Amino acid sequence: MITLENIDIAYGSTPVLSDLSLHVPEGEFFTLLGPSGCGKSTLLRAISGFVRPSRGRVIIDGRDMTALAPEDRGIGVVFQNYALFPHLSVYDNVAFGLRVARTRKKEIEERVSEALERIGVADHARKKPAELSGGQQQRVAIARALILGAKILLLDEPLSNLDAKLREAMRDEIRDIQQRLRLTTVYVTHDQAEALALSDRVAVMEAGHLCQVGPPRALYTQPATPFVCAFVGESSRLADTDGIAPASFQGVAFVRPEDVHLGEKPGEGWVTFDAVLDRAVFQGARVRLLLRRGDSLLLADAPGYFDDRAPGETVTVSIHADKVHRYPGDPA
Amino acid sequence: MTDAVLAVGRVGSIRGTRMIRTTLFWAAVLVLAWAIVAFLYAPLASVLGKAFLAEGRVTTETIARLADSRNVRQALWNTVWMTAATLITVNLVGLFQVVVLEFVNVRGSGFLKIAFATPLVFSSVTAITGYNFVYGDHGAVTELLTWIFPEMERRWFRGWPAVLIAHSFLMTHYHFLFLRAAVRRVDYSTVEAARSLGASPFTALVRVVFPVVLPTVFAISLLVLLSALTSFAAPAIVGGREFRMLNQMILGLNSIRRADMAAMLALMLGAVSLIVFLALRWIESRGRYTGGVKTPVPMQRLDIRNRFANTAVHAVAWALFVIYATPVVLTILFSFAPSASIAMDVLPSRLTLSNYVTVLTESQTVEPLINSAVMSLLAVGVVLALSLFASHLIARYRHVSLAVLEFSLFIPWVLPSSLVAIGLIIAYDASAPILFGNVLLGSYAILPIAYGILIVPMMVRLIGASMTGLDPTLDEAARALGAGPLERFVRVTLPLLAPVLILVSALAFNDLINEYTVSAFLYNPNNRPLGVAIASMAASSNPEQLAQGLVYATLVMGFSFIIILVADRLGLGRAPLSAV
Numbered sequence: 002m003i004t005l006e007n008i009d010i011a012y013g014s015t016p017v018l019s020d021l022s023l024h025v026p027e028g029e030f031f032t033l034l035g036p037s038g039c040g041k042s043t044l045l046r047a048i049s050g051f052v053r054p055s056r057g058r059v060i061i062d063g064r065d066m067t068a069l070a071p072e073d074r075g076i077g078v079v080f081q082n083y084a085l086f087p088h089l090s091v092y093d094n095v096a097f098g099l100r101v102a103r104t105r106k107k108e109i110e111e112r113v114s115e116a117l118e119r120i121g122v123a124d125h126a127r128k129k130p131a132e133l134s135g136g137q138q139q140r141v142a143i144a145r146a147l148i149l150g151a152k153i154l155l156l157d158e159p160l161s162n163l164d165a166k167l168r169e170a171m172r173d174e175i176r177d178i179q180q181r182l183r184l185t186t187v188y189v190t191h192d193q194a195e196a197l198a199l200s201d202r203v204a205v206m207e208a209g210h211l212c213q214v215g216p217p218r219a220l221y222t223q224p225a226t227p228f229v230c231a232f233v234g235e236s237s238r239l240a241d242t243d244g245i246a247p248a249s250f251q252g253v254a255f256v257r258p259e260d261v262h263l264g265e266k267p268g269e270g271w272v273t274f275d276a277v278l279d280r281a282v283f284q285g286a287r288v289r290l291l292l293r294r295g296d297s298l299l300l301a302d303a304p305g306y307f308d309d310r311a312p313g314e315t316v317t318v319s320i321h322a323d324k325v326h327r328y329p330g331d332p333a
Numbered sequence: 334m335t336d337a338v339l340a341v342g343r344v345g346s347i348r349g350t351r352m353i354r355t356t357l358f359w360a361a362v363l364v365l366a367w368a369i370v371a372f373l374y375a376p377l378a379s380v381l382g383k384a385f386l387a388e389g390r391v392t393t394e395t396i397a398r399l400a401d402s403r404n405v406r407q408a409l410w411n412t413v414w415m416t417a418a419t420l421i422t423v424n425l426v427g428l429f430q431v432v433v434l435e436f437v438n439v440r441g442s443g444f445l446k447i448a449f450a451t452p453l454v455f456s457s458v459t460a461i462t463g464y465n466f467v468y469g470d471h472g473a474v475t476e477l478l479t480w481i482f483p484e485m486e487r488r489w490f491r492g493w494p495a496v497l498i499a500h501s502f503l504m505t506h507y508h509f510l511f512l513r514a515a516v517r518r519v520d521y522s523t524v525e526a527a528r529s530l531g532a533s534p535f536t537a538l539v540r541v542v543f544p545v546v547l548p549t550v551f552a553i554s555l556l557v558l559l560s561a562l563t564s565f566a567a568p569a570i571v572g573g574r575e576f577r578m579l580n581q582m583i584l585g586l587n588s589i590r591r592a593d594m595a596a597m598l599a600l601m602l603g604a605v606s607l608i609v610f611l612a613l614r615w616i617e618s619r620g621r622y623t624g625g626v627k628t629p630v631p632m633q634r635l636d637i638r639n640r641f642a643n644t645a646v647h648a649v650a651w652a653l654f655v656i657y658a659t660p661v662v663l664t665i666l667f668s669f670a671p672s673a674s675i676a677m678d679v680l681p682s683r684l685t686l687s688n689y690v691t692v693l694t695e696s697q698t699v700e701p702l703i704n705s706a707v708m709s710l711l712a713v714g715v716v717l718a719l720s721l722f723a724s725h726l727i728a729r730y731r732h733v734s735l736a737v738l739e740f741s742l743f744i745p746w747v748l749p750s751s752l753v754a755i756g757l758i759i760a761y762d763a764s765a766p767i768l769f770g771n772v773l774l775g776s777y778a779i780l781p782i783a784y785g786i787l788i789v790p791m792m793v794r795l796i797g798a799s800m801t802g803l804d805p806t807l808d809e810a811a812r813a814l815g816a817g818p819l820e821r822f823v824r825v826t827l828p829l830l831a832p833v834l835i836l837v838s839a840l841a842f843n844d845l846i847n848e849y850t851v852s853a854f855l856y857n858p859n860n861r862p863l864g865v866a867i868a869s870m871a872a873s874s875n876p877e878q879l880a881q882g883l884v885y886a887t888l889v890m891g892f893s894f895i896i897i898l899v900a901d902r903l904g905l906g907r908a909p910l911s912a913v
């Protein structure tokens with residue numbers, strides 16, 4: 002549905018994206034995940050048409066749209082701050098696209114009323130956006146983006162202005178809408194939990210290039226680079242790879258907290274060693290242990306009832322060699 | 334024993350300083366109250382009395398006499414239609430400028446911006462002098478035009494067309510300052526949202542950006558309306574006999590001892606100012622459409638894709654550049670020209686500093702400069718001190734009398750220059766008890782006092798706003814550390830306000846240094862101010878005098894330029910509209 006071929010984008014003389022290619026099939030929920038400033042928004046804006054690549058092609062639904070203005074692309078866009086028109090009522094915001102397209106008045110009324118009904122803000126139709134709650138503004142923004150019947154929806158960090166509770170609820174709503182309308186969706190976020198929870202596939206971005214593209218589970222269990230391993234989920238870097246990797250191994254190794262087990266584990270592939278407890282942080286269902294082994298800090302998860310060790314005590318832990326993510330290279 | 338003596342002594346000295354402080358405080362309150370009554374209420378009351386009372390009874394005779402005068406009717410009509418025409422042309426030029434500077438990509442927009450900013454430094458009598466110099470009978474542009482079209486009338490820059498041209502290009506500074514600031518506050522993602530919904534850039538401009546800045550456009554239009562209505566330098570210098578406006582009529586009536594009629598006309602201007610003021614407050618109270626957006630995306634310029642539209646926009650933008658730049662550049666250039674070259678050549682034959690040397694060394698020419706500088710400084714200094722004190726009172730204490738004080742300080746806002754002048758003339762043309770038996774009219778003090786009244790609104794608004802914007806916990810922290818009120822004011826409040834105070838004083842001084850309207854009404858030959866000197870030189874046909882006028886104009890421009898540069902750094906565009 003959406004294909005980017007060898008895209009180059011620069012602001013002035015600063016390159017932001019170079020030689021980037023990507024394919025998002027129809028109906029997929031695709032997420033761009035990466036730290037702030039890595040170029041996610043720029044990539045999204047190349048799809049919506051607000052930035053023009055200096056090289057490469059943007060192909061949407063089989064048509065080369067590289068040179069097409071945003072207003073001629075027919076793509077729904079939801080902005081980080083929603084970008085609701087502050088001078089127009091909720092109703093007029095949602096009706097905007099239909100009015101620009103010179104739709105008949107009667108039809109506008111039907112479609113807008115139906116859309117407002119469905120997102121549960123029909124009672125607020127006459128209000129200005131500033132009078133709505135964050136969640137309601139969000140829904141209006143999505144309704145407005147979809148009123149023209151777009152089959153592609155782009156969202157740029159749509160949940161970042163909401164508080165934690167609401168964020169999860171809206172997350173599910175967005176996923177519902179996407180499933181119901183079978184929308185091809187490209188979603189931008191810097192929150193890995195959000196990306197893992199929502200997406201069919203995720204692309205992890207770092208400094209203008211894609212590090213790894215794949216389903217959430219694959220990213221988590223087989224991170225392709227140290228960056229992906231560190232950015233998706235939690236992990237600790239192992240400074241000392243004795244017994245965990247072949248003696249000849251040169252590079253960095255990571256392990257996830259849930260793969261650091263307390264006590265001795267007998268059997269093939271297990272490595273057991275002692276570490277010193279720095280701190281135990283109670284987190285409800287579990288206790289997060291901060292362990293120190295030589296120079297390196299090791300995170301481990303213990304059950305919620307773990308409470309019988311004091312800081313400074315020695316804790317014995319075991320790691321299975323298969324659960325260690327190894328990346329050859331300069332270990333510096 | 335000694336400790337006890339010391340303690341007693343300290344208590345005594347604390348009591349002593351507290352008494353001095355209390356005395357000073359009440360003395361300051363007294364001075365403030367006296368100044369407000371003597372220079373705000375008394376002149377206004379005298380004007381009202383003069384206009385509506387005759388021998389102690391209310392009369393409508395003045396109105397009837399005004400209605401009878403053909404000249405007055407003519408000036409009134411001229412003023413009304415000129416104001417309406419100015420509103421249209423200034424909005425056309427100003428809106429176009431803002432679109433070119435903030436909304437689309439135009440080549441060389443840096444140069445355009447400088448040209449469009451010139452009315453900030455090239456204003457009032459200075460600008461009209463410059464316009465008259467380049468477009469007048471012997472002006473460089475006229476020379477050029479008659480060389481191309483020999484049949485052309487040399488005296489084309491006269492009457493209403495000249496006034497309208499001057500208004501159209503010199504009154505766009507509100508657009509330049511405030512509309513640009515408003516456009517920049519528009520969330521750019523709303524433009525992108527509109528486009529993702531199928532709107533073209535132009536449609537987005539019209540349907541999304543324009544409605545959001547419409548209150549600002551409306552407010553600016555009110556300010557332009559007021560400027561056009563009270564325009565004085567333009568009709569006085571280039572309007573000629575055939576085109577007179579209200580302020581000239583007021584001055585004329587006053588000089589032929591028809592103070593009642595002058596008062597009535599000035600009151601009419603005051604009434605319009607009052608309506609404008611209330612309308613501005615109403616617009617401000619309704620607030621701007623910024624609510625709810627936590628992270629507005631800054632405005633970005635768009636390319637005009639249509640070839641024809643792009644060419645047209647570039648052509649108009651650069652034509653405006655020429656219109657704006659020519660008078661300024663030629664004024665500056667010819668201030669360095671030998672007098673033989675002035676009013677003869679299109680460009681100076683050579684450059685020399687001799688005009689500057691003459692102006693700055695000969696007592697007759699340096700005097701207006703010094704007069705205006707001293708009188709403006711006096712006005713700024715006194716008003717600064719009084720507004721600081723008044724703002725301090727208003728910000729700190731709660732009392733009914735302070736509501737009265739606040740209201741009183743709004744009065745000057747609705748006093749146009751001519752009303753200030755007429756008020757002082759009528760109230761103080763004879764010995765007055767409130768001035769301890771002095772006569773103000775004809776004295777040196779009358780101009781600094783009038784200048785002071787003119788700058789009160791700006792001073793009070795800006796100082797008051799920054800005073801209430803101060804973090805009160807700073808004052809409390811100083812208090813917890815043992816600082817008394819005066820010490821807190823000197824050591825905490827004043828240093829925090831210092832940038833604003835310097836800026837406001839400089840802006841006020843900048844406005845006063847070439848003030849023309851009040852100066853023309855009130856000056857006496859012994860302290861001729863700069864504005865009056867410039868205007869008389871503008872009308873002169875003597876090249877020496879013209880040259881001196883250009884030197885004055887260039888000096889004023891240079892000074893204003895520095896002030897505006899500093900003001901821009903400190904974010905003048907964000908000031909409340911009614912502070913202007």
Ligand SMILES: Nc1ncnc2c1ncn2[C@@H]1O[C@H](COP(=O)(O)OP(=O)(O)O)[C@@H](O)[C@H]1O
Pocket residue numbers: 012017035036037038039040041042043044
């Ligand atoms: N309009 C712009 N002009 C210049 N540089 C920009 C512009 N927009 C973004 N950038 C720069 O491009 C890089 C990528 O930005 P962006 O795509 O917004 O990143 P993200 O959305 O991942 O935070 C950043 O370094 C940013 O500073």
Ligand SMILES: [Mg+2]
Pocket residue numbers: 038041042043157
């Ligand atoms: Mg971004």
